[in-house]
Amino acid sequence: MSLLLRLRAVVALALLASVFSWLSPAFLTQGNLVMLAKHVALNAILALGMTFVILSGGIDLSVGSVAGLAGMTAGWLLHDGLVLRPLGVVVWFSAPSVIVIGLLVGVTVGALNGLLVVRTRVAPFIATLGTLYVARGAALLLSGGATFPNLVGRADLGNTGFTVLGAGVLLRLPAPIWMMAALGLAAWFVAGRTAFGRRVYAVGNNEHAAGLVGIRVARIKLAVYTISGFCAALTGLVIAAQLQAAHPATGETFELSAIAAVVLGGTSLSGGRGTVVGTLVGAFVIGVLNDGLVLLGVSEFWQIVIKGVVIVAAVIVDQLGARSTTGTAPRRQR
Amino acid sequence: MLRAEGVGKVYGGTVALDGVDFDVERGRVAVLIGENGAGKTTLMHLLAGVEQPTSGRLLLDGREVRFASPREAAEAGIAIIHQELSLFPDLSVAENVFAGREPLRLGLVTDRARAERETSAVLERLEQAVDPRARCGALPLGQQQIVEIARALVGEARVLIMDEPTSALSPAEVGTLFRLIRELRARGTAVVYVSHRLEELMEIGDHLTVLRDGRRVAAAETRDASVGWIVEQMIGRSVPSERPHPSAPAQETLLEVSGLSLRPRAGRALLEDVSLDVAAGELVGLYGLMGAGRTELVECVAGARSASSGTVRLRGEPIERLALPARVARGVFLVPEDRQGAALFPSLSVAHNMTLASLRAHRRFLALSSAAERETVARMAGELAIAPASPELAVSALSGGNQQKVVIARALLTRPRLLLLDEPTRGIDVGAKAELRALVRRLAQGGVGIVYVSSDLEEVTAVADRVVVLSNGRVTGRFAAAEASHAALVAAAARGHGRSPGRDAA
Numbered sequence A: 001m002s003l004l005l006r007l008r009a010v011v012a013l014a015l016l017a018s019v020f021s022w023l024s025p026a027f028l029t030q031g032n033l034v035m036l037a038k039h040v041a042l043n044a045i046l047a048l049g050m051t052f053v054i055l056s057g058g059i060d061l062s063v064g065s066v067a068g069l070a071g072m073t074a075g076w077l078l079h080d081g082l083v084l085r086p087l088g089v090v091v092w093f094s095a096p097s098v099i100v101i102g103l104l105v106g107v108t109v110g111a112l113n114g115l116l117v118v119r120t121r122v123a124p125f126i127a128t129l130g131t132l133y134v135a136r137g138a139a140l141l142l143s144g145g146a147t148f149p150n151l152v153g154r155a156d157l158g159n160t161g162f163t164v165l166g167a168g169v170l171l172r173l174p175a176p177i178w179m180m181a182a183l184g185l186a187a188w189f190v191a192g193r194t195a196f197g198r199r200v201y202a203v204g205n206n207e208h209a210a211g212l213v214g215i216r217v218a219r220i221k222l223a224v225y226t227i228s229g230f231c232a233a234l235t236g237l238v239i240a241a242q243l244q245a246a247h248p249a250t251g252e253t254f255e256l257s258a259i260a261a262v263v264l265g266g267t268s269l270s271g272g273r274g275t276v277v278g279t280l281v282g283a284f285v286i287g288v289l290n291d292g293l294v295l296l297g298v299s300e301f302w303q304i305v306i307k308g309v310v311i312v313a314a315v316i317v318d319q320l321g322a323r324s325t326t327g328t329a330p331r332r333q334r
Numbered sequence B: 001m002l003r004a005e006g007v008g009k010v011y012g013g014t015v016a017l018d019g020v021d022f023d024v025e026r027g028r029v030a031v032l033i034g035e036n037g038a039g040k041t042t043l044m045h046l047l048a049g050v051e052q053p054t055s056g057r058l059l060l061d062g063r064e065v066r067f068a069s070p071r072e073a074a075e076a077g078i079a080i081i082h083q084e085l086s087l088f089p090d091l092s093v094a095e096n097v098f099a100g101r102e103p104l105r106l107g108l109v110t111d112r113a114r115a116e117r118e119t120s121a122v123l124e125r126l127e128q129a130v131d132p133r134a135r136c137g138a139l140p141l142g143q144q145q146i147v148e149i150a151r152a153l154v155g156e157a158r159v160l161i162m163d164e165p166t167s168a169l170s171p172a173e174v175g176t177l178f179r180l181i182r183e184l185r186a187r188g189t190a191v192v193y194v195s196h197r198l199e200e201l202m203e204i205g206d207h208l209t210v211l212r213d214g215r216r217v218a219a220a221e222t223r224d225a226s227v228g229w230i231v232e233q234m235i236g237r238s239v240p241s242e243r244p245h246p247s248a249p250a251q252e253t254l255l256e257v258s259g260l261s262l263r264p265r266a267g268r269a270l271l272e273d274v275s276l277d278v279a280a281g282e283l284v285g286l287y288g289l290m291g292a293g294r295t296e297l298v299e300c301v302a303g304a305r306s307a308s309s310g311t312v313r314l315r316g317e318p319i320e321r322l323a324l325p326a327r328v329a330r331g332v333f334l335v336p337e338d339r340q341g342a343a344l345f346p347s348l349s350v351a352h353n354m355t356l357a358s359l360r361a362h363r364r365f366l367a368l369s370s371a372a373e374r375e376t377v378a379r380m381a382g383e384l385a386i387a388p389a390s391p392e393l394a395v396s397a398l399s400g401g402n403q404q405k406v407v408i409a410r411a412l413l414t415r416p417r418l419l420l421l422d423e424p425t426r427g428i429d430v431g432a433k434a435e436l437r438a439l440v441r442r443l444a445q446g447g448v449g450i451v452y453v454s455s456d457l458e459e460v461t462a463v464a465d466r467v468v469v470l471s472n473g474r475v476t477g478r479f480a481a482a483e484a485s486h487a488a489l490v491a492a493a494a495r496g497h498g499r500s501p502g503r504d505a506a
Helices: A002-006 A008-023 A030-055 A063-079 A095-120 A124-143 A175-193 A195-205 A207-212 A217-243 A254-264 A276-295 A300-326 B040-047 B070-075 B093-097 B112-125 B141-154 B171-186 B198-204 B227-235 B294-302 B324-329 B350-362 B370-383 B400-413 B430-445 B457-463 B486-494
Strands: A082-084 A089-091 B002-011 B014-024 B029-033 B055-060 B063-065 B078-081 B159-163 B190-194 B207-212 B215-221 B253-262 B271-279 B283-287 B309-314 B332-335 B418-422 B449-454 B466-471 B474-480
Touching (some): A030 A175, A030 A195, A030 A254, A030 A276, A063 A095, A063 A124, A063 A217, A175 A195, A195 A207, A254 A300, A276 A300, B002 B040, B014 B040, B014 B190, B029 B198, B040 B078, B040 B159, B040 B190, B070 B078, B093 B112, B112 B141, B171 B190, B198 B227, B207 B227, B215 B227, B227 B486, B253 B449, B271 B449, B283 B294, B294 B418, B294 B449, B350 B370, B350 B400, B370 B400, B430 B449, B449 B457, B457 B486
Parallel strands (some): B014 B215, B283 B449, B283 B466, B332 B418
Antiparallel strands (some): A082 A089, B002 B014, B002 B055, B055 B063, B207 B215
């Protein structure tokens, strides 16, 4: 029974998958599964970063906007180049350096989130809600609201190759799936096997006590928001590469899907409890649900309703499980 | 008027109160005395309906009553002033005073004007210039306590229970409160008064009841009692002063605290010019009443709080400017008083709780080695006789004593030079207490300097090489183990608490 409870997300995933494959023969085809995984990858990468933030007891609402901003930064550098007007020069960057700059943008915004939370003690919900708007505004400002099209690059400028990020294929699997796998493995290792990961759990469990055992709580928080910023930027770059265009509205409401994946994976929103594997499973539950409902021809509007119901139902089940395993000992508050 | 007959209260397996009789009479002040943990607060809570007795019964005007909640008790005319402030910091003074029983206009809308008017009236009786519209959280601690008192007064209670109402009041405010209590008494209100300050009790009480270990051990009219007699009753049988440990040989000085003060922006100073030396291998007991500044002192030494002034040296090196992690690295480790709130990580396993402060020692290259962690946990579980069914178990599933052992194991794994133990045996059973004390003695013999905070007289005299007593943030006594009689400690701990500042000289 306890094993079943621990694997409830996996059970839910298997159940959903078998229902859909029974209802629609197209579900279990290789093509569909690869496409499903490719879609899941984007949400999963965001959710992996989000997992660290939530484990530490915080939340990052800015990830969707950061994804948009990173994509737009890449689009701007590939499409317009860096115009240095006083010198009358336009600097063009190679695709790898554009990717690095895009990631740096995400890391910077993430670090900024962390600093806001640590230094000003603004609640993470508010701090990252602020950066959600600021980053989205910055993305719109980069182009004046327009889309940067045709990010394939030009051979004469030496900036081709960006689209590999979205369209590259290795061993018949597209690049985003490889990224999800690599990041998932890294996140699993960091969260479960390293001192840093253990400290993240500790901070989420009892921040005050974590400080008293000598954990530098501020550094841990700074790190988790930075990780989340990195993941968000990567997602934005992959989307821009897939579309071969950067649109300033990319990533809107992505933060909600990412949080949903984390929560579906059994991570407690109050911090300190949860797993990386759970998050990946959660992302797949959402992906399978999306994909399956489309295959079944369920109306788009009903899809949204069903998603909401599944998320709340999953969390209710999760809380029942937590109550039965840890008991409900009242905790003294100071 | 209000009478408790053989009331008892059992929490889990611990007996907090055991068949106590207690009488509150009209127009009299009944005083309750006892050491920390003697059951005073529990008895108050039973009388006021905060908790329900597990045995015995309550009689009000001769009729048996049962209060399922403080509200029912309040409706019967019993009001309580809690020891720990229970105000809503973001509400106004008037809103706090009338919280839960707001005067209504047309039975619907809160009558704020009336609430503020009546609050003003009560505050005037208390001779306090507090604005009823002020936000409670913004008031200094003493005034917050006044608000707490005002809350109990507006209801025109027939029985007024005061649990340490003066802990944050200035002598002048205490004087006003006493005047008010006498006035209430003259009008027939029955008052139950609990305090640690013996001088105060002698001044205001009519009848006193002494509790010890959850039992009523003595009762007398105040005019027939003396401070000496009360102390004797509180402590009970004279404790054998046999000391199982030899006095520690003089060793190098480990910790030197001098001139340490802690003054919050508002309110009284929490620590005032405190000095404390601890040698390596020495076990120094820190005794005092609640609010004396013991916790603040060890927190300042550990780096969990920064003192306003003063120096802290560890083996000669000034550490008062270092952050807590840097002090941990130098071998200073605090085991905090509030185990649940400040030491335990409830959803982490026993093993992960234990190794959290020494992760570096359990690392192989980048990763933590679960083999190394398992080995450590097995070793510590053996050494400290921790009985977890499995190290994978969530720590919240252990008993209080075993949880505390896990916390202490965590401290030991950092290889501390100086261990600060704040009430390490609070809330754990007798057997585990004895084990913990023996363990602490062994550590000291191994060369660790230990500061042992306790409000348990027997414990502090049994375990420590030396006892330092704090009262109102000042050191009011230093005793070698041989001189640390219970009476001397109690007297030192009560010093500076009376309303006669002339006797305060420490």
